[in-house]
Structures are given as structure tokens and as C-alpha cells.
Amino acid sequence: MIVAAVSSGWYLSLAAVLFALGSAGVMLRRNPLVMFMCVELMLNAVNLTFVTFARELDDVGGQVVVFFVLVVAAAEVVVGLGIIVSILRRRPLATADDASLLRG
């Protein structure tokens, strides 16, 4: 099959596969830092979807939403890494399973 132009379906399918990979990574890995990276993969898949729909519908609103997702992702990483640092400082080599209590 020869595709002359890339339709938005291809972008959306790629974003779907990327989202699935990110969610599988969160379920597979136990290192909290790597789990966080997989959450970033999922957020990026969603960003790609928003940009694709923005192009498809000729609507800049989709790009503005991506802007907000970037800000939320940055805030999430700052707070999440702060929590991970405070857990790993007490307990090096801790995995997500070890942080089963809401206390240090």
C-alpha cells in the first residue's frame, strides 16, 4: 500500500500505540523514576492527538490545550520528583512496592 499523504488517522494511530506503550510501562516497571517517564510518554501521546485534531479541524484551541498539558506536566514532574527524592533519600533502591504506606 503506497500512501501519498499522511492522513490524520496515521498520527492518531501512532499516538494510540504510544499511549499503550506508556501505560504498559507504568504497569511493568517498579522503579518510580521509570514509571514517571512512562507517564510522560502517555502525556506526549495525548499532546500528539490534540495537535492532530487541531490540524484536522482547523482549530487553534487544540494547540492551546497542548500548552496547558505542558504546564501541568512540568508541575507534576516537579512535585512527583520531590516526593521520589524524599522517599529514596530515606530508602535507597526503593521500588514502588516499598512505598505502600503514607509515611516516611
Place this chain on the structure above:
Amino acid sequence: MVEVVVFAVAAVVILGGAVGVIVNRNPVHAALSLVATLFGIAVLFVAQEANFLAAVQVIVYAGAIVVLFLFVIMLLGVDLSEDLDTEPLVGQRPAAIAIGVLIGAGLVAVVVTSAVTGVPAASQRWVRDGDDVAQIGRLLFTDYLFAFEITSLLLVIAVVGAVLLARTRPGEQVDADEIVPTLPGDHLDDDEAADSEAGSTS
């Protein structure tokens, strides 16, 4: 034709990077794979004429967020390879892979079987040959003004929270090297013993 080649190359980079994040034992290598994925996404943003977002993607994600990840990895000295051969929960891996495949297949099925519907809002019409920074900025300060203001509040809260979390209280140990390293399988009792030991010596 150019778009097809760009899309194919970017897709290979994105998916290769994503698989690299999942399968790499070393967190540093996983972070570098994440950079590959983020650059691939930025390339696809450019291919879809979202030039401003592509720049922001590279600056904020590849520039700031991944550096923050690497900084934490290096700071904590957790750049040790994880043992991926042992399976902590019986049946976790097959179940996770099955659910992941299911999510991916379901989403792709939705994309393939349905068409894009919907009408853009009249105030948000994307003028292609115009300046996309100006268009996003105008929309940000009109239709999305309240969301934008709440974002600033969110950032303030995140900064305060990060400072609060990273702060060390008086008498608390600062460095992970002071503690005897415990294995991932060890449980709370051992850690508390190590903590009280370190506390008594300091």
C-alpha cells in the same frame, strides 16, 4: 511524499524510544530513550505546522523535564541497573502486557473505524499562513484566560510543594550514603533499624 518519509522516520524514533524507556534496566538509558521519543514528537508537531509547540516541546520537555530526571537520578545515585529478571508479583508481566495490547488495539480500532467529526469554534479558526504564536497567544488571553490564570496558581503551588518536600528537617540525615543500602526486597523493619542507627551516630 516528503511527509510520508518524515512520518515514518519520526514514528520509528518515537516507538523505539518508548520501547527503550520500558526495557532499559538503567534509568539513565531510559531517560535518554525518552529524549528520542520527545524529539520525534516535536518533529511530528512541525510536520503538522505547530511550530511554536514543537519549540516549546524541545525546550520544556527535552530541555527541562528530562534534565530534571537526570539530575534526580544522579543526585540520588540510583543509576544502578534494575533486576528485571525476577518477577515480583506472579503474573504481573503477562497481565500488564495483555492490558497494554488491549488498550492499544482498542484505541487503534476506534481511530480506524471512526471519522473526525465536530466543528471548530468560530473564534478559534486556525489561519495557516499566519503567525501561530500570535494566534495561540490571542486565544490564551481571551477564551482561555481563566484556565491560564489557574495555571499560574498551579505553578506557585507546585513550587511551594517541591520546596516543602525537598526541605530537610533539623536532625534529619541529608545524604543517602549515610544509610546502609537496603535491597529492594527489604521491608520497613530493616529500614527503621538502619534509620535509628544512623540517627544515633549523628
